[in-house]
Amino acid sequence: LQCQSLIAVITQEQIQQLLAARDNRHLITSFYFNTDVTRRPVAEQKIRLKDMLQAARRDLEGREATHAQRESLLGDFGAIEQHFVAHAVSNSHKGIAIFSCSARKFWQTYALPRGVRNILIADFDPYIRPLSMILDEYHRFCTVVVDRARAQIYEIYMGEILDRSEAFTELPRFSSRSMGQGGREERRFERHHEDAVRRHFHRVARFTFDIFQAYKFDYLVVGTHHELFYEFERHLHPYLRARLVGNFTAEPGVTAPAEVLAQTMAIETKVEREDEVRTVNELLAKVDRQDAAVLGLHGTLTALQRGAVQTLVVEDGYEVPGFMCYNCHVASVDDGACPHCGGEMTVCPDVVDEAIEVALQQGAKIEHIRTPTPLRERGFIGALLRFKS
Numbered sequence: 055l056q057c058q059s060l061i062a063v064i065t066q067e068q069i070q071q072l073l074a075a076r077d078n079r080h081l082i083t084s085f086y087f088n089t090d091v092t093r094r095p096v097a098e099q100k101i102r103l104k105d106m107l108q109a110a111r112r113d114l115e116g117r118e119a120t121h122a123q124r125e126s127l128l129g130d131f132g133a134i135e136q137h138f139v140a141h142a143v144s145n146s147h148k149g150i151a152i153f154s155c156s157a158r159k160f161w162q163t164y165a166l167p168r169g170v171r172n173i174l175i176a177d178f179d180p181y182i183r184p185l186s187m188i189l190d191e192y193h194r195f196c197t198v199v200v201d202r203a204r205a206q207i208y209e210i211y212m213g214e215i216l217d218r219s220e221a222f223t224e225l226p227r228f229s230s231r232s233m234g235q236g237g238r239e240e241r242r243f244e245r246h247h248e249d250a251v252r253r254h255f256h257r258v259a260r261f262t263f264d265i266f267q268a269y270k271f272d273y274l275v276v277g278t279h280h281e282l283f284y285e286f287e288r289h290l291h292p293y294l295r296a297r298l299v300g301n302f303t304a305e306p307g308v309t310a311p312a313e314v315l316a317q318t319m320a321i322e323t324k325v326e327r328e329d330e331v332r333t334v335n336e337l338l339a340k341v342d343r344q345d346a347a348v349l350g351l352h353g354t355l356t357a358l359q360r361g362a363v364q365t366l367v368v369e370d371g372y373e374v375p376g377f378m379c380y381n382c383h384v385a386s387v388d389d390g391a392c393p394h395c396g397g398e399m400t401v402c403p404d405v406v407d408e409a410i411e412v413a414l415q416q417g418a419k420i421e422h423i424r425t426p427t428p429l430r431e432r433g434f435i436g437a438l439l440r441f442k443s
C-alpha cells in the first residue's frame with residue numbers, strides 16, 4: 055500500500071524550511087489568527103484583522119528599518135489581508151498561521167486545529183513557538199470501528215477525520231440474526247457464524263496493520279461493542295497492540311464520524327498528558343542519576359550549544375529574557391561575547407523561544423508541558439541528551 059494522506063500534515067521539513075528562512079537582512083512577518091467562527095463570526099474577524107494590520111503599520115512608522123525592509127513588511131501585511139479575505143468564508147479551521155517575507159517571496163500558511171492567540175510579529179526570526187506547541191500536541195491516529203460483520207477505518211489528525219474504509223475491498227457482509235430452529239442445525243450455524251466472525255476480525259486486523267504502516271500512524275484506537283473489544287484485540291499484530299491507546303463504544307455504519315472524531319480526540323488529549331508526565335519523570339530520573347540529561351535554563355542552553363539535545367522539555371508559558379548570537383544560533387542567559395564567534399550577542403525578550411527554535415533546527419523533539427508536573431519546582435526546562443556529558 056502506497057498512500058498519501060489528504061489531511062494537510064504539518065511536517066518537520068516545513069518547519070525546518072521556515073527556520074532556515076531567517077537572515078540578518080530581511081524581516082519576516084509571523085502572523086497567528088484565531089478563525090474559530092463559534093467564538094467570533096467572520097465579519098467580526100475581518101474587523102479584528104484590519105485593526106491588527108493598522109496597528110502594525112503604525113508601529114512600522116516608528117520603527118528603525120531600511121526602506122526595503124519597510125516595503126517588504128507592507129507587502130506582507132497586504133498579502134495576509136488578501137489571503138484572509140479570500141479564504142475566510144470557506145475556512146473550517148480554528149486558526150491560521152502565516153509566515154511571509156515579500157522581499158524574498160517567502161510565504162507559508164498553516165491551517166491550525168485549534169484556536170490561537172492573535173499575534174503579528176515582524177522580526178528577523180520567525181516566531182514559531184505556538185506552531186511548535188500544536189505540532190507536539192497532535193498525533194496521527196488510526197481509529198477502527200468494528201462489529202461482528204462490518205468495519206470502518208478512519209484517519210484522524212489535527213482535528214480532521216477521513217474515512218479510509220473505501221480502501222477496504224473485501225468487506226464481508228455477514229448477518230448475525232439467528233435463523234436456526236434449534237437443535238443441531240442451530241449449533242452448526244453458530245459454529246459457522248463464530249468462524250466467520252473470527253475470519254472477519256482477522257482480516258480487519260490485517261488490513262489495519264497494512265494501512266497503519268502505509269500512512270505512518272502514531273496510535274491506534276478501537277471503537278466497538280464492549281464485549282467484542284478483547285476478542286478483536288487478540289487479532290491485532292503485536293506492533294499494533296503496542297500502539298493501541300484506547301477504545302470506546304461504537305458501531306460501524308451507526309456511529310457518526312463526528313462522534314468517532316470526538317472520542318478519538320478525547321483519548322488523544324489523555325495520551326498527550328500521560329506522555330508529558332512520562333517525559334518529565336524520565337528527565338528527572340536521568341538527572342538524578344547523572345545520566346544523559348540536564349535541568350534548568352543554563353544547563354539546557356549549554357547542551358544546545360554543544361548540539362547535544364535530543365528532546366527539549368519545556369513548561370508551557372515559561373519565558374526569560376536573554377541574549378542571542380544569530381550568526382551561530384547560540385542562545386544564552388549571560389551577557390558578553392558569543393562563545394563560538396566571539397561577536398557581540400543581541401538582547402532578546404525571550405531566550406526560551408530562541409532555545410526552542412535552535413532545538414528544532416538541530417532536529418530535536420520539543421515536548422511542551424501543559425499539565426502540572428514536578429518540572430515546575432525544578433527549573434521549568436530541561437533536556438534529554440543524545441549522549442552523556
Ligand SMILES: [Zn+2]
Nearest residue numbers: 379382392395
Ligand atoms: Zn556567534
